[in-house]
Amino acid sequence: MNKSKSKIFLVDDHPLVREWLTNLIHQQPDLIVCGESEDVPRALQKISVIKPDVAIVDISIKHGSGIELIKSLKALHPDVAAIVLSMHDEKLYAERALRAGARGYVMKSETAKKVIMVIRQVLAGKIYMSESIAAVFAEKFVDGRLPASGSLVEQLSDRELEVFQLLGKGYETRQVAELMKISMKTVQAHCSHIKEKFKLTNAAELLREAVRWHENYPTS
Amino acid sequence: MNKSKSKIFLVDDHPLVREWLTNLIHQQPDLIVCGESEDVPRALQKISVIKPDVAIVDISIKHGSGIELIKSLKALHPDVAAIVLSMHDEKLYAERALRAGARGYVMKSETAKKVIMVIRQVLAGKIYMSESIAAVFAEKFVDGRLPASGSLVEQLSDRELEVFQLLGKGYETRQVAELMKISMKTVQAHCSHIKEKFKLTNAAELLREAVRWHENYPTS
DNA sequence: TCTCGCATAGGGCATTGCCCTATGTGTTGC
DNA sequence: GCAACACATAGGGCAATGCCCTATGCGAGA
Numbered sequence: 001m002n003k004s005k006s007k008i009f010l011v012d013d014h015p016l017v018r019e020w021l022t023n024l025i026h027q028q029p030d031l032i033v034c035g036e037s038e039d040v041p042r043a044l045q046k047i048s049v050i051k052p053d054v055a056i057v058d059i060s061i062k063h064g065s066g067i068e069l070i071k072s073l074k075a076l077h078p079d080v081a082a083i084v085l086s087m088h089d090e091k092l093y094a095e096r097a098l099r100a101g102a103r104g105y106v107m108k109s110e111t112a113k114k115v116i117m118v119i120r121q122v123l124a125g126k127i128y129m130s131e132s133i134a135a136v137f138a139e140k141f142v143d144g145r146l147p148a149s150g151s152l153v154e155q156l157s158d159r160e161l162e163v164f165q166l167l168g169k170g171y172e173t174r175q176v177a178e179l180m181k182i183s184m185k186t187v188q189a190h191c192s193h194i195k196e197k198f199k200l201t202n203a204a205e206l207l208r209e210a211v212r213w214h215e216n217y218p219t220s
Numbered sequence: 221m222n223k224s225k226s227k228i229f230l231v232d233d234h235p236l237v238r239e240w241l242t243n244l245i246h247q248q249p250d251l252i253v254c255g256e257s258e259d260v261p262r263a264l265q266k267i268s269v270i271k272p273d274v275a276i277v278d279i280s281i282k283h284g285s286g287i288e289l290i291k292s293l294k295a296l297h298p299d300v301a302a303i304v305l306s307m308h309d310e311k312l313y314a315e316r317a318l319r320a321g322a323r324g325y326v327m328k329s330e331t332a333k334k335v336i337m338v339i340r341q342v343l344a345g346k347i348y349m350s351e352s353i354a355a356v357f358a359e360k361f362v363d364g365r366l367p368a369s370g371s372l373v374e375q376l377s378d379r380e381l382e383v384f385q386l387l388g389k390g391y392e393t394r395q396v397a398e399l400m401k402i403s404m405k406t407v408q409a410h411c412s413h414i415k416e417k418f419k420l421t422n423a424a425e426l427l428r429e430a431v432r433w434h435e436n437y438p439t440s
Numbered sequence: 441t442c443t444c445g446c447a448t449a450g451g452g453c454a455t456t457g458c459c460c461t462a463t464g465t466g467t468t469g470c
Numbered sequence: 471g472c473a474a475c476a477c478a479t480a481g482g483g484c485a486a487t488g489c490c491c492t493a494t495g496c497g498a499g500a
Contacts, residue, residue, distance in 0.1 A: 020240040170428035185480045208390035211431035405449045
């Protein structure tokens with residue numbers, strides 16, 4: 001049955017990007033786009049029906065983060081290989097994504113050729129990451145303990161980072177809770193942990209740092 | 221000379237997006253991509269030679285912001301109409317972009333059809349913005365006649381500005397009150413007035429604006 | 441003088457911040 | 471395989487703050 005094409009599912013809230021990917025993939029004789037979705041809940045729903053071979057996921061999608069989707073995928077559909085397609089610099093998210101279970105990480109600034117190459121590698125059972133990310137991983141293997149050599153933000157857990165980003169956009173605690181679909185209490189707990197990690201003493205300083213960071217690394 | 225197509229110049233550091241736009245534009249009989257660039261300096265250089273009709277600019281490009289590019293374009297090549305194509309929520313940047321001289325603002329989450337529509341509107345000499353952004357502008361025109369030239373901060377009274385700056389530094393209301401040797405109640409009143417003037421709805425947004433302003437205009 | 445913006449501040453209720461506790465779930469280490 | 475740990479989740483409870491309304495004194499203009 002070599003005739004059957006490998007099925008790719010797209011999760012991205014930019015129609016632009018979905019169109020581009022669809023075109024690109026349909027130019028390949030052995031690949032086909034079997035579905036797409038704009039948000040996490042519908043992505044999970046469709047994927048459980050369609051059972052694609054690969055899911056290409058944008059990190060910063062509406063209604064839940066791409067990282068959460070990848071974790072869910074790994075738990076619910078371990079046969080579906082996730083590839084992250086992000087517009088963000090890989091240093092910020094690649095490690096989190098791969099830890100969450102992604103099998104590839106490509107930036108949107110890469111060429112079309114490379115995207116296809118990554119899909120093929122992942123279909124072949126390999127994991128793709130850029131040389132620079134591979135170097136970071138290797139270093140951490142050798143070194144062992146990782147005392148957050150880069151920015152403090154790397155010390156944050158995935159959910160803490162999400163809260164931090166939303167705060168940076170100017171959302172209140174209540175709004176963050178609604179967006180993340182969790183209790184305000186949990187958001188407050190995340191805030192508390194972020195403050196500990198960053199050695200901040202009050203909510204105003206947390207807000208300031210979140211906004212500062214957001215100014216330098218705008219997300220979605 | 222109806223044969224000559226309108227020339228579009230692309231400034232975006234994502235090859236993906238440039239490819240997509242090029243394809244899209246070349247499907248139109250009256251439009252053509254006349255050049256592209258990944259960063260601000262080379263964009264300015266090429267534009268001064270090519271003299272396109274429209275420049276489509278990503279806000280968050282490497283090596284200088286899109287806003288700065290638009291300001292330069294307006295100063296150096298006022299005949300080149302700038303359209304911002306951003307992946308960021310318009311509330312965050314649309315106003316800044318339009319103030320800087322952009323004649324259109326489209327999010328990358330819009331459809332291809334809309335992008336082309338905006339290009340055509342701008343070529344026709346119109347300014348395009350979404351309904352929600354237009355509403356914000358209209359409100360500001362009707363409600364408060366804005367000195368426009370320069371920052372909104374000029375609308376603030378002296379004490380309000382002091383509060384605003386201290387908030388931007390990450391002080392809490394209580395600390396601001398202590399530093400200014402006034403009651404917390406007064407600080408809250410100042411905050412309330414600032415929020416009115418800036419049309420902010422809650423304390424988190426006020427904090428965000430204060431920090432942003434502080435980042436751009438550091439005081440003492 | 442009357443009005444208007446500004447700075448000051450209190451009252452009062454809803455909301456939030458902040459500290460403590462707690463549970464379930466992975467992961468890591470032995 | 472069990473213990474320890476980090477993480478995500480969330481409730482309880484009190485103090486602090488946010489936010490709306492009201493109020494006073496002051497100076498600048500009409």
